[in-house]
Amino acid sequence: NCIDSIVSIYANGASSYTWSTLNGTILSGLNTPSITVGSPGSYHVIGFGDNGCTDSTEITITDNTTPPNINLNASSNEITCMDSIITLSANGGISYNWSAINGNYISTTDSTATINQGGLYIIEGTGINGCNSSSMIYISTNTTTPPINILTSADTLTCLTQNINLNASGGSTHQWNTINGSITTNSNSATITINNPGTYIINAANPNGCSSL
Numbered sequence: 460n461c462i463d464s465i466v467s468i469y470a471n472g473a474s475s476y477t478w479s480t481l482n483g484t485i486l487s488g489l490n491t492p493s494i495t496v497g498s499p500g501s502y503h504v505i506g507f508g509d510n511g512c513t514d515s516t517e518i519t520i521t522d523n524t525t526p527p528n529i530n531l532n533a534s535s536n537e538i539t540c541m542d543s544i545i546t547l548s549a550n551g552g553i554s555y556n557w558s559a560i561n562g563n564y565i566s567t568t569d570s571t572a573t574i575n576q577g578g579l580y581i582i583e584g585t586g587i588n589g590c591n592s593s594s595m596i597y598i599s600t601n602t603t604t605p606p607i608n609i610l611t612s613a614d615t616l617t618c619l620t621q622n623i624n625l626n627a628s629g630g631s632t633h634q635w636n637t638i639n640g641s642i643t644t645n646s647n648s649a650t651i652t653i654n655n656p657g658t659y660i661i662n663a664a665n666p667n668g669c670s671s672l
Contacts, residue, residue, distance in 0.1 A: 460523045462589030468518060469493045473506025483520065496520060527552045527586030531594040538577050538600045541668030545598060547572045552584025562598065574598065604671045605630035605663050616656055626650040630663025630671070 470476055470492050478489050483500025496502060499522035505515045534546040548571045549555050557567050562578025574580065577600030583593040612624040627633055627649050635646040640657025644650075653659060664670040 460588035460590065461586075465495050465497055466520055467493055467495050468502055468504075468520070470504045470506060470516075473514070474509050475507045477505045477507075479503045479505075498522075523588045524590055525586075525588070526590045526592035527584050529555075529582060529584035529592050529594040531580070531582050531596050533596055533598060536596075536598060537667075538575070538598060538602065539667035539669070540602055540665075543575060545574050547574060547580055547582075547596065549582045549584060549594070551586075553587050554585045556583045557581070558583070576600070601667045602669055603665065603667065604669045605665045607661060607663050607671050609661065616654070622652050622654050624650055624652055625659060625661075627661045627663060631666050632664045634662045636660045636662070 465486065476490060476492055478485055478494045480496075480500050480502045483496055483502055484498040485502070486495045486497050488494035494502070499520050501517055501519045503515060503517045505513055507513050529549060529551040531547060531549050535542040538545065544565065550570065555570055557564065557572050558581045560579040560581070561576075562574055562580050563576035565573040565575055572580070577598045579595055579597050581593055581595045583591055585591050607627060607629040610626045610628070613620045616623060622643070625635070633647065633649045635642055635651045637653070637660065638658045640653055640659055641655035642651050642659075643654050644652040660672060662670055662672055
């Protein structure tokens with residue numbers, strides 16, 4: 460595997476030994492009780508007793524260098540005014556190492572991280588066999604505030620113009636407030652009607668949760 464690239468094989472019960480292989484690699488110990496091997500394959504040993512008798516056996520060394528399948532998930536793929544903090548979670552390995560390009564981590568544990576900035580986030584995971592692989596996810600940023608324009612049906616309340624309509628454009632939701640005026644219609648719409656002079660304030664928000672006054 461990726462941890463044990465060299466394996467030792469031991470034999471006992473004889474006074475001398477001869478090792479051989481057809482498809483492996485013997486690195487050392489060809490005529491000793493133990494050999495070191497550097498590749499998978501079948502390894503054959505003949506043991507010689509003091510009485511001149513022989514016996515033999517064989518062992519197969521397998522290869523496990525398959526990298527882990529690392530998955531990286533995000534609670535959201537976009538930083539917005541509503542989702543200003545995103546949680547990343549990884550699975551498929553037994554240990555992890557986090558890195559980022561143009562991103563920012565608030566905190567990291569072994570398999571989870573919290574972020575507050577868009578960027579490319581990378582996780583490298585190690586499998587139980589010691590092999591590594593990585594996964595990455597791009598988090599975008601959408602914190603654009605809506606531009607707001609207000610149109611009025613008139614500028615001044617008079618005896619002839621006792622009501623004025625205020626219409627806000629920009630944003631998908633609207634909330635009107637007044638400090639010293641009077642709103643006579645629904646204050647949660649883009650257009651309101653007023654019948655008193657005063658200061659009128661509009662708060663408009665985009666679908667990303669970002670708002671402008």
